[in-house]
Amino acid sequence: MSEMPDFVSTSLVSTLADMAPPRRAAGVWRSAWRRFRRDGVGVVALAVVAAYAVLIACTGSGLVARHWQDEVGVPDAPPSFLGAPARATAGAAAPASAAAAAPAALDIADVDPLAPRYKEWNERAAQYHAQARPVAASLPFGGDRLGRDVLSKALKGTQISVSVGVLAAIVATLIGATLGALAGFFGGRVGDLVEWVYNVLTAVPEILLFFAFAAVFGRGISTLVLIMGLTGWTGQYRQVRAEFIKHSRREYVRAAEAIGASAGARMFRHILPNVSHVILVRMSLMVVGFIKAEVILSYLALGVATDQVSWGTMLAESQNELVLGHWWQLAAATIAMAVFVTAFSLMADAWRDALDPKLRGQR
Amino acid sequence: MTAPLKVENLQVAFRLHDADGRAHRVEAVGREGQGVSFEVPANTTVALVGESGSGKSVTAMALVRLLPRNAECAGRVLWRGDDLLQAPRAHMQRLRGHEIACVFQDPMSSLNPVLTVGAQIAEPLHKHLLMGRAAARARALELLAEVGIPEPRQRIDAYPHQLSGGQQQRVMIAMALACEPQLLIADEPTTALDVTIQRQILELLARLQAQRGLSMLFISHDLGVVGEIAQQVVVMRQGTVRERGTVADLFASPKDAYTKALLACRPRLDERPRRLTVIDDVLAEPAGAVAAPVREVDLDLDPRRADDDDPVVLQVDGLCKSFWLRSGLFGRMEFKAVQDVRFTLRRGHTLGVVGESGSGKTTMGLTLLRLHDAASGPLAGRVLFHGHDLLALAPADRLAMRRRIQIVFQNPYEALNPRFTIGQTLVEPMTIHGIGADAPGRERRARDWLVRVGLDADAMHKYPHEFSGGQRQRIAIARSLTLSPDVLVLDEAVAALDVSVQAQVLNLLKDLQDELGLAYIFISHDLAVVRFMADDVMVMKDGRVVEHRRTETLLAHPQDDYTRRLIGAVAQGPGPATPAQRALERPTAPRP
Numbered sequence: 032m033s034e035m036p037d038f039v040s041t042s043l044v045s046t047l048a049d050m051a052p053p054r055r056a057a058g059v060w061r062s063a064w065r066r067f068r069r070d071g072v073g074v075v076a077l078a079v080v081a082a083y084a085v086l087i088a089c090t091g092s093g094l095v096a097r098h099w100q101d102e103v104g105v106p107d108a109p110p111s112f113l114g115a116p117a118r119a120t121a122g123a124a125a126p127a128s129a130a131a132a133a134p135a136a137l138d139i140a141d142v143d144p145l146a147p148r149y150k151e152w153n154e155r156a157a158q159y160h161a162q163a164r165p166v167a168a169s170l171p172f173g174g175d176r177l178g179r180d181v182l183s184k185a186l187k188g189t190q191i192s193v194s195v196g197v198l199a200a201i202v203a204t205l206i207g208a209t210l211g212a213l214a215g216f217f218g219g220r221v222g223d224l225v226e227w228v229y230n231v232l233t234a235v236p237e238i239l240l241f242f243a244f245a246a247v248f249g250r251g252i253s254t255l256v257l258i259m260g261l262t263g264w265t266g267q268y269r270q271v272r273a274e275f276i277k278h279s280r281r282e283y284v285r286a287a288e289a290i291g292a293s294a295g296a297r298m299f300r301h302i303l304p305n306v307s308h309v310i311l312v313r314m315s316l317m318v319v320g321f322i323k324a325e326v327i328l329s330y331l332a333l334g335v336a337t338d339q340v341s342w343g344t345m346l347a348e349s350q351n352e353l354v355l356g357h358w359w360q361l362a363a364a365t366i367a368m369a370v371f372v373t374a375f376s377l378m379a380d381a382w383r384d385a386l387d388p389k390l391r392g393q394r
Numbered sequence: 395m396t397a398p399l400k401v402e403n404l405q406v407a408f409r410l411h412d413a414d415g416r417a418h419r420v421e422a423v424g425r426e427g428q429g430v431s432f433e434v435p436a437n438t439t440v441a442l443v444g445e446s447g448s449g450k451s452v453t454a455m456a457l458v459r460l461l462p463r464n465a466e467c468a469g470r471v472l473w474r475g476d477d478l479l480q481a482p483r484a485h486m487q488r489l490r491g492h493e494i495a496c497v498f499q500d501p502m503s504s505l506n507p508v509l510t511v512g513a514q515i516a517e518p519l520h521k522h523l524l525m526g527r528a529a530a531r532a533r534a535l536e537l538l539a540e541v542g543i544p545e546p547r548q549r550i551d552a553y554p555h556q557l558s559g560g561q562q563q564r565v566m567i568a569m570a571l572a573c574e575p576q577l578l579i580a581d582e583p584t585t586a587l588d589v590t591i592q593r594q595i596l597e598l599l600a601r602l603q604a605q606r607g608l609s610m611l612f613i614s615h616d617l618g619v620v621g622e623i624a625q626q627v628v629v630m631r632q633g634t635v636r637e638r639g640t641v642a643d644l645f646a647s648p649k650d651a652y653t654k655a656l657l658a659c660r661p662r663l664d665e666r667p668r669r670l671t672v673i674d675d676v677l678a679e680p681a682g683a684v685a686a687p688v689r690e691v692d693l694d695l696d697p698r699r700a701d702d703d704d705p706v707v708l709q710v711d712g713l714c715k716s717f718w719l720r721s722g723l724f725g726r727m728e729f730k731a732v733q734d735v736r737f738t739l740r741r742g743h744t745l746g747v748v749g750e751s752g753s754g755k756t757t758m759g760l761t762l763l764r765l766h767d768a769a770s771g772p773l774a775g776r777v778l779f780h781g782h783d784l785l786a787l788a789p790a791d792r793l794a795m796r797r798r799i800q801i802v803f804q805n806p807y808e809a810l811n812p813r814f815t816i817g818q819t820l821v822e823p824m825t826i827h828g829i830g831a832d833a834p835g836r837e838r839r840a841r842d843w844l845v846r847v848g849l850d851a852d853a854m855h856k857y858p859h860e861f862s863g864g865q866r867q868r869i870a871i872a873r874s875l876t877l878s879p880d881v882l883v884l885d886e887a888v889a890a891l892d893v894s895v896q897a898q899v900l901n902l903l904k905d906l907q908d909e910l911g912l913a914y915i916f917i918s919h920d921l922a923v924v925r926f927m928a929d930d931v932m933v934m935k936d937g938r939v940v941e942h943r944r945t946e947t948l949l950a951h952p953q954d955d956y957t958r959r960l961i962g963a964v965a966q967g968p969g970p971a972t973p974a975q976r977a978l979e980r981p982t983a984p985r986p
Contacts, residue, residue, distance in 0.1 A: 282804075285765060290796075290826060290873065290877065291796045292826060
């Protein structure tokens, strides 16, 4: 838990850095970047995603939301902007009224044989001073059932959810792209074999696979990444395979073979850079899909461990709170997720347009 | 009689965005306010001729308003007195296909693959003539018979993929003629077809034009074709009209320097110059000197030819290559693509390989380089290269041999990796084969080769998309030559290039051959180009060698029927008999 976030946040930042034009392959990437910059929506989306990346870097390094587990407010503390909680004043008034009513009532100590003992225990208990921390009556965006700050939870949850999505997308891309490249480039027996694996895997409903993997590996971030990576590579595989089939018949690959380039060189030095944009765009779409999948899995209690927080666990908790009218945890998780997923989808879309050679010059 | 179609000062510009997103206009037709003007008289074929980028197709599409939305047109296009550029959209839709019909270059992509041929011909009949089903079908049958489709009753229910390329183009023509148009716009209708098929389609178009009294606007890059089919010619270059006139005048005494250059730079069947004239040579001449004969210096015959004492580089014996085709669920069928090919290639010589598509000439070239997957089908015969049998080599030894036989592909836009700089493209083969001491040394060599093929050394850091087709083909040639090969297989290496660029690349190839003693295997469908390049010619048909002799002998006295057909199909400009006349004399026999 302590190491994971750093690695996660840096990997996300580096993923984003990869999307920015690398210096050497200027020709294609720089012109794609120029086209991307013309897309206003895309640029705004990129800015939002970059802001999230900064946020995740901050939570990952412990600058923000390190103490999200501390119970800093009263249970179910409302957001500050709603004013002081009405229930807190009612609770404080109740003992006072009870004390006022006491003399009139029958004193139960007169008939209770255990009364002296109770008295002794009370005196003894009074000697211990419970160091009750002062808790706030209201929190910036409210508190949960245990009085934890919902805003901190949302920040920490963002880090976990996004990093799970990104990591799973990377794993799935590695598997899918490698298998797709092999199947598409070699075809024949190799292609048939991989195609069989693909067909068998896609024949099983995904949610069943999730349950099966979760039962074997137990809960946790790495399990989630593994599950989603192992089940989610199929789309990437199909697309990369199709691209490799198309490209391996093109003349520049033939020409590379004629000058003596090995199969590996043709696959990875010649074809891969020509299909990298497809892989990249597919991967960004997968990030969105995996984030949503994580939310669903955590909601079904198959997701992150109980001492961790993600958008999914927040949503699962908020189900009970909502009955009592405590909507803020639901709102925090929903807003954080909706903004990120929308921005990321729009950004991926803008990249797709910018990188697609067929759309060049039409906009 | 006034001409039905008059184009007055037509200008077309496209609104584009450059890489930085700034909008700008690109003039496609017309320059600096000076537009294109010509007219198409009734019962006449007018040809628009030009190289790529001349604006000829854009002009034609502007007439029928089929340009993309970012095009801006100015000027007037008068069709029987109406200005088509101002006409309402509904009016244009009534005109298109009814009074004005179009035939495009590639029949394969112009026909809808999921509709039968009959349904596609019937569509304009329903739409424009409001014919019923039965009447439209009967008319479609007539039209199919008229354009020379054999057994129209069976073919009317065929899908496009069940027809050959030539038949598809015939169907396109039948569709265009369905509503009895007065004007037929044919945009490169024969470019995608084999020479013999091209000949048939030209004859068909000429016959239909004469029989129906059509006006035809024929767009082509090939002056030879134009000379045979058109009565009037409009030569375009870079969006402007360079010259207009009748075919006879234009071919006999061209006035414009560019027209002269176009006529001069095309290789011909009847002579073999040492070098081809290049457009720049002609255009560079001062305006006063245009009367000077253009080809005077170039008429010397090649002194190097017919030297049979050169050492043998490559000896091919009984070469066969088959492919496995799937048939049924588990079965497979052997398709013999190349059968029993034998030839001897000497140092500094060129072997021309001629044939139509599907004749196995490209497969033969790729087989020599072992560029086919071993699982694709069996391979037999011997390819002796400096005494080693290339087909019997172990994979490990093959790499060393591969260096010495190189290939240049047809399409210069495809053959270079778009994500490699030119420098990377040229250095890679040397790195693989360990040529040159170190990276800077290899880069120096790459730079030398670039200069040698006529490019600037600063091209090293550019990407392929920054070059024109001719320049890319030079780069592809340079890449092959970095390995200092003995044999270069040129697979239709100039087929995708404009005539003027083609002449430059052919000259370059000749120079390199003289300088380096390269042996070429020159695969082409174009006999005129082969005539210019090759010492020997091998004619292939259905995977077999039909005829293999010295170029002059073969062209002068072809023995085989097929060779004769190929030679006869080469378009040579206006001759004693135009296809129209020939077609009227003997009705074209329908071909399956």
